[in-house]
Amino acid sequence: MASVELKNVAKSFGRVEAVRDVSLTIEDRELVVFVGPSGCGKSTLLRMIAGLEEITSGELMIGGKPMNAVAAADRGIAMVFQSYALYPHMTVAENMGFALKMLGTDKAEIDRKVAEAAGVLQIEELLGRKPRELSGGQRQRVAIGRAIVRQPDVFLFDEPLSNLDAGLRAQMRVEIARLHERLRTTMIYVTHDQVEAMTLADRIVILNRGKIEQQGSPLELYERPANRFVAGFLGQPRMNFIPTLAGPSQAGTTLAIAASGRAVLRLGEGVPVADGSEVELGVRPDAISIAGPGDDLAVPGRIVVVEHLGGSSLLYVQVDGLDQLLTLEQRGKTDFAKGQEIDLLFDPGQSHLFDGNGERIGS
Ligand code: ATP
Numbered sequence: 001m002a003s004v005e006l007k008n009v010a011k012s013f014g015r016v017e018a019v020r021d022v023s024l025t026i027e028d029r030e031l032v033v034f035v036g037p038s039g040c041g042k043s044t045l046l047r048m049i050a051g052l053e054e055i056t057s058g059e060l061m062i063g064g065k066p067m068n069a070v071a072a073a074d075r076g077i078a079m080v081f082q083s084y085a086l087y088p089h090m091t092v093a094e095n096m097g098f099a100l101k102m103l104g105t106d107k108a109e110i111d112r113k114v115a116e117a118a119g120v121l122q123i124e125e126l127l128g129r130k131p132r133e134l135s136g137g138q139r140q141r142v143a144i145g146r147a148i149v150r151q152p153d154v155f156l157f158d159e160p161l162s163n164l165d166a167g168l169r170a171q172m173r174v175e176i177a178r179l180h181e182r183l184r185t186t187m188i189y190v191t192h193d194q195v196e197a198m199t200l201a202d203r204i205v206i207l208n209r210g211k212i213e214q215q216g217s218p219l220e221l222y223e224r225p226a227n228r229f230v231a232g233f234l235g236q237p238r239m240n241f242i243p244t245l246a247g248p249s250q251a252g253t254t255l256a257i258a259a260s261g262r263a264v265l266r267l268g269e270g271v272p273v274a275d276g277s278e279v280e281l282g283v284r285p286d287a288i289s290i291a292g293p294g295d296d297l298a299v300p301g302r303i304v305v306v307e308h309l310g311g312s313s314l315l316y317v318q319v320d321g322l323d324q325l326l327t328l329e330q331r332g333k334t335d336f337a338k339g340q341e342i343d344l345l346f347d348p349g350q351s352h353l354f355d356g357n358g359e360r361i362g363s
Pocket of ligand 1: 013016017018036037038039040041042043044045192
């Protein structure tokens with residue numbers, strides 16, 4: 001069993017509270033991604049689990065055993081860093097086998113484990129090279145190989161792909177997912193990249209200012225963000241946020257753009273929004289469609305910028321009364337033009353409402 005349990009864990013650096021009261025259980029064999037903006041505390045949290053940073057208060061358990069006072073080397077973990085941290089004077093094979101050599105493992109056993117890990121990562125032909133003779137992607141593979149050789153109970157990854165270009169990052173992401181499938185070891189992965197989080201994680205933990213904003217499966221968080229922060233953080237292109245006012249209409253409560261009074265959405269039964277209240281409407285770019293004639297909830301707009309992406313287009317649309325442009329993602333059809341007038345329709349089933357504190361309203 002290699003679950004990782006955090007109970008009310010906090011970390012202060014002098015007066016900076018880097019991590020505040022985090023409670024979380026990572027199940028055995030789970031791949032959990034910590035994600036959040038720069039400075040949110042994700043690396044500090046990981047480093048506390050690794051034993052590289054002392055825990056200011058709270059409790060850490062790995063495999064059910066208290067770990068606060070256990071040295072990093074004795075925690076049964078292996079960590080892969082953004083900087084690879086390979087020894088430049090050693091070959092790939094020596095780098096990968098180094099930790100076992102330090103433990104006094106015999107040479108045949110080390111060779112066997114190194115060869116096995118090299119096979120998993122398809123780097124057999126690199127074993128005799130020095131790190132300087134490798135590309136960035138190959139170095140990162142070696143760093144991962146070095147972690148595998150140790151057969152840890154828990155793998156920790158600290159932004160391992162940040163130094164790679166976009167193509168290689170996507171490829172390595174798939175390899176890490178496959179590695180998890182294959183090894184079925186508990187993994188904790190830190191990134192600021194929400195795409196990496198969405199694609200890799202069994203469960204995502206979103207951090208902001210040292211605290212957990214929300215945790216859940218990628219789809220749960222995407223489809224039902226608990227607050228405006230999570231809604232805005234996950235999803236590319238970003239969700240549109242529109243200040244609106246709730247008011248009565250013949251068909252029930254309607255939301256209208258606050259600055260122009262233009263109706264945009266009719267609220268369903270049971271949505272707890274009082275007439276006259278201010279509500280922020282969150283709609284993802286692919287949840288806005290282009291209306292045909294005669295829909296009373298269609299909002300007129302004008303295309304200001306078109307980005308043709310091949311299979312889809314991004315439209316940036318000016319709407320009366322809104323300071324910001326709305327982003328629309330349209331699949332297939334690509335003959336939109338700058339200056340074109342279009343009517344926008346918001347999908348009520350994919351609309352999110354947030355109150356003045358940024359908290360989600362309704363289900
Ligand atoms: P990034 O994505 O930029 O690496 P992060 O989410 O990993 O950010 P942390 O590195 O965990 O953030 O830092 C959290 C907060 O703690 C930041 O405000 C940072 O400045 C502060 N901090 C981190 N390490 C130290 C330290 N050794 N001394 C003082 N403050 C620190």
